[in-house]
Amino acid sequence: EPGNSDPTYLTHAARAALREKFLHADIAMTGVNFAVASSGAFVVCTNEGNADMGTSFPKVHIAIMGLEKVVPDYDALALYVRLLARSATGQPSTTYTSHYKKPVEGQEMHIVIVDNGRSDILACTEHVNMLKCIRCGSCINTCPVYRRTGGYSYSYFIPGPVGINLGMLKSPEKYSGNVSACSLCYSCSNVCPVKIDLAEQIYKWRQNLAPLHLADPSKKLMVKGMKFIMNHPGLFYNAIAAGRVAERMPRFVLYNSLDAWGVGRELPEFAKETFNEMWKKGLKAD
Structure with missing residues (x-):
């Protein structure tokens, strides 16, 4: 029904x-949150139960995992499962934590271990810590830039602080624009449960x-200009005064082809008083 956004409906x-479609599918495909080296089992964590239902009926289960998903044993798994849920949504654990070790009799199970550049990251001493990521999303939850702009502001399919780094590891030429989407507040480093x-x-x-x-x-030219102005207090406060005058100018003066920021955005209003005042x-x- 067009326009009906009621969640229950x-x-x-x-x-x-x-x-x-779930009941009659020929093949089930899941990801892998953790793989246990000591037993050969792997774990899929969900809150909806789709993975459980999706893997219960098909004759073939294909699980796709990155090579960094391996943990040594069940003691480590117990820690990581709790860490994942609490860092993501504050739950004690995910609603469904499903363990898979071997197929049901008469069915098939296939595990596809994906490298896709992970070995290169492993060899990169500056960025190897990215392989520790458990995809909890705590860095995205805390990021002030992501909270204001949303995921579509990032060109890589994973947004936020983790996406900026993974995108650059994938292709700096393609995703370097995302590096600017960071205020360097370091909140993401502070909340990361695995200390990335x-x-x-x-x-x-950068x-x-x-x-x-x-x-x-x-941007390099703009930074040089900002550095010059901020090193001269008189120029800085005159620039603020000029900004207040600019607010009263006609729109075509402020919003034109020279103002890339103004495409799809409104310039912020200046406060009535500066902090210095x-x-x-x-x-x-006093």
């Missing part, structure tokens, strides 16, 4: 359309943009 509609130095790695990528010939010339007033009052 949409759930029933999805169930009616998809349940028969996410912000530190993003900073390293330092390497010029040697890789990926630094945007216009408020500070001086406070000193006089």
Whole structure:
């Protein structure tokens, strides 16, 4: 029904359309959250139960896992399963933590171990920590840039701090624009449950943009201009005053082909008082 966004209605509609496909599928395909080296089992964590239902009926189960998903034993698994849920949604554990070790009699199970550049990351001392990621999303939850802009602001299919680093490891030429989507607040490094130095790695990528010939010339020019202005307080406060005047200019002056920021955005309003003015007033009052 067009325009109906009621969650209950949409759930029933999805169930009616998809349940028969689940029941009669020939092949089930899942990912792998963790693989246990000591037993050969692997674990799939979900909150919806789709993996359980999806793997119960088909005769063939294909599980696809990155080579970094291996943990040594069940003691390690117990720790990681709790760590994943608590860091992602605050749950004690995911609703469904399904263990697979061998196929049901008469059925097949295939495990596809994917490298896809992971061996190269393993050999890269500056960025090898990215292979520790358990995909909990805590860095995305805390990131002020992601919270304001959303996932579609990033060109790589994984957004946020983890996506910035993984995108650069995949192709710096293609995904270098994402490096700018970071305030270097270091919140992501602070909350990461497996202690990945996410912000530190993003900073390293920024330092390497010029040697890789990926630094945007216009941004380099803007940074030089900002550095010059901020090193001269008189110019800085005059620039703020000029900004307040600019707010009263006609739109065609502010929003034109020279203003890339203004494409799809409104310029922010200047505060009535600068922090410096408020500070001086406070000193006089004391």
